[in-house]
Amino acid sequence: MDWNLLITQLMNGLQLGLLLFLLASGLTLIFGIMDFINLSHGSFYMIGAYFCGTVVAKTGSFITGVIVGLIGVFVVGALVEWLIARKLYRKDHLDHVLVTFGLILIFDTLVHLLWGASGMAIPLPDVLNGQLSVGSLVLPTYRLLIIVAGLLVAAILFILVTKTRLGMLIRAGASNRTMVEALGVNIDRLFLVVFALGAAMAGLAGMLIAPITEASIGMGNDIIIVAFVVVIVGGIGSVKGAFYAALIIGLIDTLSRSYLDRLLTLAMPGNYAETAAPALSAMLIYILMAGVLAFRPQGLFPIAGMK
Amino acid sequence: MFWLPASVSGRSYALLLAILALAPFILEWANQPFYLDLLSRALILGIAAISLNLILGFGGMISLGHAAYIGIGAYCVGIPSYYDYYNGWLHLALALSVSAIFALITGAISLRTKGVYFIMITMAFSQMGYFTFLSMEEYGADDGLVIYSRSEFPEWMSMDSDVSLYYWIFAVLLLSLFCTHRLVQARFGRVIVGSRFNEQRMQALGFNTYRYRLTCYVISAMMCSVAGMLFGNFAGFISPDIMGWARSGELIFMVIIGGVATFFGPLVGTIVFVLLEEILSTITVYWHLIFGVMLVALVLFGKGGIHGWLSSWDRKDEDHG
């Protein structure tokens, strides 16, 4: 057993999990409170990356890029809520799927028109491009930054949800929408804020991953399905559930990618195992979701009051 | 009966079927062999959409995993052909039985859930199917499998030429329209539609709604697998890509564009979808933008899909006449 490798892979899994959490937390709130299925949530992930990349290219400062990008995605999210999503809350889920799939196509093509097909690299400051070593363990600095940032946002979100008035309304909204309305709260404004905040968090995830993978068209479309898996596994509307589920899925994905092929070579010829391992490791999270849905449909960490 | 289009727009649909029946001659005359391809493709997807509509439209079971059955049907042509078994009856029997078994197992689990959970669990199962084929090195994995020869049937019903394959597809299409109609009209259909709106009431009436819904799910899957079997023969190529969740999403759109819970809606929706895709994509590489705007507009401003427009158009006709 190579312990350094295991620790590195655990950190990689943690990083993926936290990125998934940034995406899934907004998704689960929008889902839980507005009962709105937003397939185009991944577009905010992409837009965040492109906004940030554009600003970094102009100013040379990664921090400025992130701040301007966050504001930009927040505004885009608010606009989408105001112009489109708001009209759909009372329609059924099929309509949500249809419209938000349309939005994906629209956002992807707009990005293609504005920034071209080639994708965008985001340069990092030299400090972040290096590595940190602890004993014989060497970890990329930037990946550690993603982990720290992810944990920080998660902590802020927890405080926001559990300690503030906005959080109280959000929790109440997720478990009982009519009650919040009865309290005389401006429900439209609450929805707008939640939607835009969710978009901004997705955008942040995109900004954090883009310096590693580059910003590209459609980068959010695949990960959004995994984020949905996170939401379902964690329990719809539950931020805490999304957090644990995201970490579990991040770890499953990374660890199976690292170790499954060796396990499989015990059972089948090497060249078959090489092809089967990546596919099987991708399948594992769906098996997890199907299992959760079959035996515990309300998710692993359901919020009280939700059926 | 509210879901029946019988009185309205009957004329348009009769005209549609007549055009489809004559299409090979028209296209031959116009020297447009490619559009026969396009139409064959549209009708195959149309069969799949009709089968999806059976559970989604009439039964209210929104499956985001129906494309898995197209894949199963197509691989039931591809894999036997890989071992030089070309017998069409074998392909057909395999497609029907494999899809029935897969649908029975996954349906039995999925139907314990409702609403959005059903959407997600069907998606999960189809993704498992997708990744299963993706992992099979022997059958091409991600690269797919080239099917070098079509399924073999007796001379009079051979599908070797493009025109005879088209009529195969057309015949299966008619059969699936007929089956859907009979099923929905029968007591079986009334239970399915009834439990979509009020399951407790149906149970109180003494129906085991779970069993009815499961049967409906399996029938729909088997119907879809025949579309898959035809697709394998038509395309001459099959890759796991055809079973991805995005393809299942496209099937849902075809149903909605045409009109949910109508007999002809899914077929019309599919033809429109395929033609739009083809025409728009030849105009500009940015055609997704137009398509996306249309989808959004369809929900925000359209009502009941194309079938809805046709109905109101027919009604207007009747008002004037």
Add this chain to the structure above:
Amino acid sequence: MLIRIMRTVLIASAITLTGVAQAASVKIGFITTLTTPAGVIGEDMKNSVMLALEHIDNKMGNLDVELIMEDDGFKPDIGKQKTDKLVKQDDVDFVAGYIWSHVLLASMNSVTSANKFLISANAGPSQIAGKRCHPNFFSTSWQNDQTPMALGEYLNQEGVKSIYIMAPNYAAGKDMAAGVEAVFKGEIKGKDLTKWGADAQLDFSAELAKAKASGAEALYVFYPGKAGGAFIKQYQQAGLQGKLPLYTAFTVDSIALPKLQAAKLDGVLGSKMAQQWSPDMDNAANQRFVSDYLKKHGKYPSFYGAQSYDAIMLIKSAVEATGGNLKDKDALRKALMAADYDSVRGRYTYGNNHMPIQNFYLREVVEDSEGRWTTKIVKTVYENHQDLHASKCKM
């Protein structure tokens, strides 16, 4: 509504019918990827084809060239559908292009069974070089194995003892791994095939950690297009530069380099790869191609572009050799087989399987006189190299 649709179809048909009526032209269909992130490769190929047409004044002999470009969307079934359209609807004389091996495999039968010619400007899967070879197929690129074989040979020459392999999980990825494995004499410490396609895996953290822990002496990867840039970046961020030397095939190219330069990833300078062509090759055809491309687009063309440029020139040579008689397929085939044109990589010949027999070079990433990052030939690894699958082709 329906009538309207039918009318649209008929109008569309009428337009194409009138298109057919114009004779005295050679019709070339070109399939590449114009959407999805991989569209950046397609763009380079498109630019090069357009430049080629400009250079030949849009004429082959006394025939006008009519080019129809189609997007495969990075999907085999769409590629096949578009190929069918080119063959049946547009009735083209040649279908060229194809970046991806799996798209080519799915589409080839549609072209060859209609007795038209297919000129691959990139993909060279082992099947088509071997058992499934066809008289109407020609390549202006290479068989997939050849470039990695050249690289494996170079690793042997350098005395590298062990390597770790990473490649995407599709036809070409497997060929690229197999090529190195066939030649390399040292130990293969490990191999990872990662998810590919429209939703390809782009975070290689788990695989890089494995490669590092494997104790291999060098890392060999194949990540074409966009994935290449992402890979190099993570390689550098993981601190492997200098510790686990990087050797690539089709990964570091003129598409990735400007972006790597913009991101200041200077770790890629000096990295080595094998290739049959390089922008700095010293022949008249190449000088003209590269300098005009640079002038027009402000960046170097990639090997994809070079091969696409060659595809047009090869077709031109055949059309002119047969005096513009596009009906005479046998004469066309003979003329294509002669490869009698000035390729930007210099002259080459065709083997029995219609794959080029050509030189392979070792390239190195350098900075040019104007500070742009590009590649330069260091030495010749193989002279007149033929692929291993030719013997399996009964032609």
